Amino acid sequence: MPRKHLIASGINKKQQTQAKLGNKLAKEIKAAAKVGGPNPEANPRLKAAIDKALQNNLSKESIEKNINGSIKDPSSLTDAEYEGYGPNGLRIIIKTLSDNDNRTISSLRGYFSKLKGEIAKPNSVKNSFIYGGEIIISNKDLTEDDLMEKILLSLEKIEVTDNDEPIQETNQHEDCFQIIVMPKYFYKIRQELETLGLKIIESEIKYIPTDYVDLNKEDYARLERFLDSCNEDDDVQWVISNFGEVIE
Incomplete structure (x- = not known):
């Protein structure tokens, strides 16, 4: 998988203000807790929401407040994923969390x-x-052989279901390694890799593009405006696309 994925995945974050991002993270925590209960170990959606919130510097106090607040919150939110096409066959997935589906669509x-x-x-x-x-x-002070050795060590520490392949893909880039794992093994493998001393820059369960679409400058400008609109929309939780690079 080319490095362009790592560049493209950062576009949305750069354009989103910290306040807006914090509100969306809090909203997801509250919705996840309301649907699946307040215990993250028994609620995978809440566990993922808390994990993402912590990575984006949402305080533990705020996280607890939103979990507890979900019990008393009378509002009803519906979550949905919408798919769409952009210029040059660009493919887009949008996650929403809304109290009014007609307004959202x-x-x-x-x-x-x-x-x-x-x-x-x-x-x-x-x-x-x-x-x-x-x-x-x-990948600072870490070779590909070192990484593979540590991955194998981490797999020895977890219970793997027959016929499962926990590690789906590994890719080496200029300044990092990318590992893609089956979602159900994500937290255990990450924990073992951290225990083995690896420096994890970023981690998340998400949609990851398998192919990419490049855009000219005009279409890329439209994409940026599209992302701005989505980021400002309180109903939109996240947007991901298979944008690759800007071409001249």
């Missing part, structure tokens, strides 16, 4: 229209992504 149609794209049928876009746990590790 109306807004998304407007954003896609300005992008010169359209909302797609369910599961028509997701075949360009895999859903997995991504672990990004610093």
Whole structure:
């Protein structure tokens, strides 16, 4: 998997203000706790939400407050994933969490229209992504052989179901290694790798592109405006695309 994925995955974060991001993270924690209960060990969605919140510097106090607040919150939120196309066949997935689906879909149609794209049928876009746990590790003072040795050591420490392949893919980049693991082994493998002394730069269970679409400058500018609109929309939790690079 080319390094362009790591560059593209950062676009959304750079454009999102910390305040907006904090609100969206808190909203996901509250929704996850309300649906699956307040214990993250028994609620995978809440565990993932807390993990992402901590990585983005949301305080433990705020996390606890939102978990506890979910019990008393009378509001009802519906989560959904929308798929769509952008210029040059760009593929996009959008996660929403909303109390008004009609408002949400109306807004998304407007954003896609300005992008010169359209909302797609369910599961028509997701075949360009895999859903997995991504672990990004610093390669400072770490060779590929060292990494593979530590991965094997980590696998010896966890229980693996027959026929499962916990490690889906490993890729070496200029300044990091990328490991993609099956979601159900994500936390255990990450914990073991940390115990073995590896420096984890970033980690998350997410949709990861399997192929990429490059855009010219004009279309890329439209994509940036599209992301700005999505990031400012309180109903939108995250956006991911298979954007690759800007071409001249």
